[in-house]
Amino acid sequence: MLYFLYSHFNINIFQYITFRAGVSFFIAFLLSVFLMPWFIRWAKAKKANQPISTYVPTHEGKKDTPTMGGIVFVSSTLFASFLCIDLSNLYALFGLLALGLFCFVGARDDFMKISAKSNAGMSARMKFLLLGVFALMISYALVSLGHQGKFYLPFIKEPLFDMGAVLSIVFWSLVFLATSNAVNITDGLDGLATVPSISALISLSIFVYIGGHAALSQYLLWPKVSHSGELVIVSVALIGALFGFLWYNCHPAQVFMGDSGSLALGSFIAYMAIVSNNEVLLFLIGSVFVWETISVIIQVGSYKIRKKKIFLMAPIHHHYEMKGWAENKIIIRFWIIAILSNLIALLSLKIR
Numbered sequence: 001m002l003y004f005l006y007s008h009f010n011i012n013i014f015q016y017i018t019f020r021a022g023v024s025f026f027i028a029f030l031l032s033v034f035l036m037p038w039f040i041r042w043a044k045a046k047k048a049n050q051p052i053s054t055y056v057p058t059h060e061g062k063k064d065t066p067t068m069g070g071i072v073f074v075s076s077t078l079f080a081s082f083l084c085i086d087l088s089n090l091y092a093l094f095g096l097l098a099l100g101l102f103c104f105v106g107a108r109d110d111f112m113k114i115s116a117k118s119n120a121g122m123s124a125r126m127k128f129l130l131l132g133v134f135a136l137m138i139s140y141a142l143v144s145l146g147h148q149g150k151f152y153l154p155f156i157k158e159p160l161f162d163m164g165a166v167l168s169i170v171f172w173s174l175v176f177l178a179t180s181n182a183v184n185i186t187d188g189l190d191g192l193a194t195v196p197s198i199s200a201l202i203s204l205s206i207f208v209y210i211g212g213h214a215a216l217s218q219y220l221l222w223p224k225v226s227h228s229g230e231l232v233i234v235s236v237a238l239i240g241a242l243f244g245f246l247w248y249n250c251h252p253a254q255v256f257m258g259d260s261g262s263l264a265l266g267s268f269i270a271y272m273a274i275v276s277n278n279e280v281l282l283f284l285i286g287s288v289f290v291w292e293t294i295s296v297i298i299q300v301g302s303y304k305i306r307k308k309k310i311f312l313m314a315p316i317h318h319h320y321e322m323k324g325w326a327e328n329k330i331i332i333r334f335w336i337i338a339i340l341s342n343l344i345a346l347l348s349l350k351i352r
Helices: 002-009 017-045 070-084 090-116 124-145 164-186 194-211 214-220 228-249 258-275 287-306 316-322 327-349
Strands: none
Touching: 017 070, 017 228, 070 090, 070 228, 070 258, 090 124, 090 164, 090 228, 090 258, 124 164, 124 258, 164 258, 164 287, 194 214, 194 228, 194 258, 194 327, 228 258, 287 316, 287 327, 316 327
16 A cells, blocks of 8 residues: 555655555554454453463463464564555565465464364374475465575575576475474474564565665675565564564463464565575574474484483473573573574675
8 A cells, every 4th residue: 555655646755665664563563462462362262272281391370371373463464564565566475475374374273273172283294285385385486486596605695506496496495394393393482482583584674675675785795686675564564563472472471373373484584584595594593493493303313213312301492491490581591592693694794
């Protein structure tokens, strides 16, 4: 709508991505803050709470906390974005598509857990199949759009090689699957996944904005991705919606994001990384998600091979709980790590 006012009525302020991004932030934030209490009351009335595993150290007191809060902040993002983006921009539309599709899979999984009063949810095979199909769809759409699949390493100016269409689709699909599941694994304590996601989105928004800006990309020698800047509006809307969600998700949480939120978040972070040619730098941008996932892989691998555990419990945030750390201490320290990691990642704009 805002871009329509510029293109049809020549109201110049609405041509600027930064202005429309700012508007989308506050629309999504206010909508998320306004809708969340309504959702919490409805979810409690419907007993839409995910059963908490008795093995988790902090399960006491959380069993009645409603889940699926991700539906609210994703919906707020979609609404704010549609109001503010240029609806002819395919980079922005594909980003919204990724957000919506992965949210759908997560919501289906959440609903099955709630209905069955179990942590099992959707079968792992079906869940992986749906996520894989949607990841392939978005990756193919990017290739069809003409997005170049060049493989970049952080702090190096030139790409190592051109991946080509087929390898790009396969590689990007893996990025979608890995990132969405990594965020999902991290979402185990109040607000733990929210601030690292906000930090990652802020960094990636900067990278995408520079890549979509002819003068800035040329000045910084950053790979230019024409027309991708509009995607920043969606990202900033999601940041605003997440701040609204965090208002109710901070410890002690009144609502959990559920798989509907974590899978959607991971998919959009992956999409932003792919568009900005930061697939490898994503290891640093999403360092908390990476270490959480690695801790699970190490734990499972060690137990299968050696019949011994490395950590007291995995993912690693539960290891620190078992060691007696307060939940708030774990959360804040993980937030600090996420923020510092993203500050280091942003140095790659100049140190190359």
